[in-house]
Ligand SMILES: Nc1ncnc2c1ncn2[C@@H]1O[C@H](COP(=O)(O)OP(=O)(O)OP(=O)(O)O)[C@@H](O)[C@H]1O
C-alpha cells in the first residue's frame with residue numbers, strides 16, 4: 001500500500017508535482033500515466049525518499065520510505081536503469097544490494113535467474129544494453145521478495161520478448177497480492193497491463209480510476225472518411241449536427257461518432273466511400289484536453305501557479 | 307525461471323540501527339573493492355612508498371660515509387608525503403563516483419537512512435586509507451632497512467611513533483576527502499580542492515612574501531600534515547598541526563553530511 005497525500009515538488013519556477021494525492025492498492029497493477037515531463041519520475045523519487053517534497057507526504061506501508069531499516073524487503077524499485085556504476089559486474093552490484101539489507105547470497109543467484117540476466121551477470125555493467133540494465137534493475141528490485149514494487153518505465157529499451165516478460169511479471173506480482181506501481185507515457189501499453197490508472201498531467205492528478213473507466217472516458221472516437229464527394233458529405237454531416245471538418249480535398253474528420261453512423265449517412269446520401277476508419281484519440285491529445293479542463297475546473301488560473 | 311520464493315512477506319521488521327550500520331559497512335566494503343579505481347590507487351601508493359623506501363635504502367648503502375645505525379623509519383615519513391595523495395584520491399573517488407554514475411540512487415534506495423550511509427562510507431573509506439597508509443609506511447621502512455642492510459635499524463618505539471603520525475595524517479586527510487566528496491559531488495572539483503588544500507596552497511602561499519599569506523598557509527590542512535610528517539614548518543607545533551588537521555576534517559565531514567542529509571539525492 002502506497003499513500004500519497006498533497007505531494008508537491010517545486011524546482012525553482014517549475015512546479016513538477018502539484019498537490020498530488022492517490023493510493024496504490026495491493027493486488028493490482030496500477031499504471032502511473034502521464035506525458036513526458038508530467039512528474040511521474042519526480043513523484044516516484046519522492047516516494048522513495050530520494051527527493052524531498054516541497055510539501056505533502058508519501059507513505060509506504062504507513063511509513064516514510066526513508067525511515068525503513070530493511071527497505072529492500074518492503075519496496076523493490078527500478079527508477080533509472082542507467083544509474084549504476086558501470087565498472088562493477090551485475091552480480092557484484094546485486095551483492096552490494098544484498099549486503100545492505102542482510103539478504104542471503106543465494107538470493108542474488110535466484111534474482112539473476114529470475115530476471116534472465118544469465119551469464120551477463122559476470123560481466124561489467126559497462127557492456128550491458130539498455131534492456132540488460134532494465135533486467136538488472138528488476139533483479140535488484142525483486143531481490144528480497146518485497147510486497148511493494150515501483151517501476152519507472154520498465155518497458156523502455158526492451159525487445160518484444162522483454163516486453164511480454166515484463167507484462168507477465170507485473171501480472172504475476174499483482175496476482176500474488178503485491179502492490180505494483182508502474183509508470184508509462186503510453187496509454188496503449190498500460191491498457192494491456194494495468195488494472196487501475198493514475199493519470200497526471202503537468203504535475204496534477206487528472207484521473208484515478210480503473211483502466212476500463214478511463215478508457216470509456218477517453219472513448220470519444222473520431223472517424224476519418226475518404227470520398228470523392230466530400231462537399232455533399234460534409235454538408236450532410238453538419239446538417240445532422242455532427243462536428244466535422246475537412247482534412248484535405250477528399251478526406252473528412254468527424255468527431256464523437258462511429259464508422260457505422262458515418263457509413264450509413266453516406267449511404268443515405270448516396271456518396272461513394274473509399275475509406276472509412278475509426279481513430280482513437282491519441283493520448284497526448286486527450287491529455288491536453290484533460291489538462292486544460294483541469295485548469296479551467298480550478299477557476300481559470302493561468303497556466304503555471306507562481 | 308524461478309518463481310518468487312513465497313507469498314509477500316508479512317511484518318515490518320525492526321532492525322537495530324547498529325545492525326543496519328554494520329550491514330551498510332559490509333556493503334561499502336564490497337562497493338569499494340569491486341571497482342578498479344581502488345586497486346589502481348592502492349597500487350600507486352604502494353609503488354611510491356615501497357619505491358622510495360628501497361631507493362633510500364640503496365642510497366644509504368652506497369653512501370661514501372654510510373650511516374651507522376640510523377633508524378629506517380625516517381623514510382616512512384618522507385614517502386608518506388607524496389603517497390598520501392593516491393590514498394586521498396582513492397577515498398574521494400569512492401565517494402564521488404556514485405554521483406558521476408548515478409549509483410547514489412540505488413545506494414539510497416538500499417540504505418535510505420542517509421546518516422547511516424554517510425557514516426558507513428566514511429568509516430570504510432577512511433579506515434581503508436588509514437590502514438593501507440600505515441601498512442605501506444611500515445613496508446617503506448622495511449624496504450629501506452632491507453636494501454641498506456646492515457646499516458639501518460628498525461627500533462620499535464620510534465616505529466610506533468612514526469606509524470601513529472602517518473595514521474593521524476591519513477585519517478584526517480581521508481575524512482577531509484570524504485566530506486569534500488559529499489559536499490561537492492564531483493570528482494574533478496574534489497580532487498582539485500584536496501590538492502590545493504593539502505599541497506599547493508601550503509607550498510605556494512608563503513612564497514609570495516606577504517605576511518597574511520604566510521599566516522593563511524599556517525591554518526591549511528596541508529601545512530599541518532607536512533609539519534607532522536616532515537617537521538620542517540616554522541611557526542607550527544605538533545599541537546597546532548593536529549588542531550588544524552582535525553578542524554578541517556571535522557568541518558568538511560559536517561558540511562558533507564549536511565548536504566547528503568538535506569538535499570535531493572542527485573538533482
Ligand atoms: N532537477 C530539476 N530541476 C528542474 N526541473 C526539474 C528537475 N527535475 C525534473 N524537473 C522538471 O520537472 C518536471 C517533471 O519531470 P519528471 O522527470 O518527473 O517527468 P516524467 O513524468 O517522469 O517525464 P518522462 O516521461 O519524460 O520521464 C519536468 O518539467 C522537468 O523538467
Ligand SMILES: [Mg+2]
Pocket residue numbers: 040041042152
Ligand atoms: Mg520519467
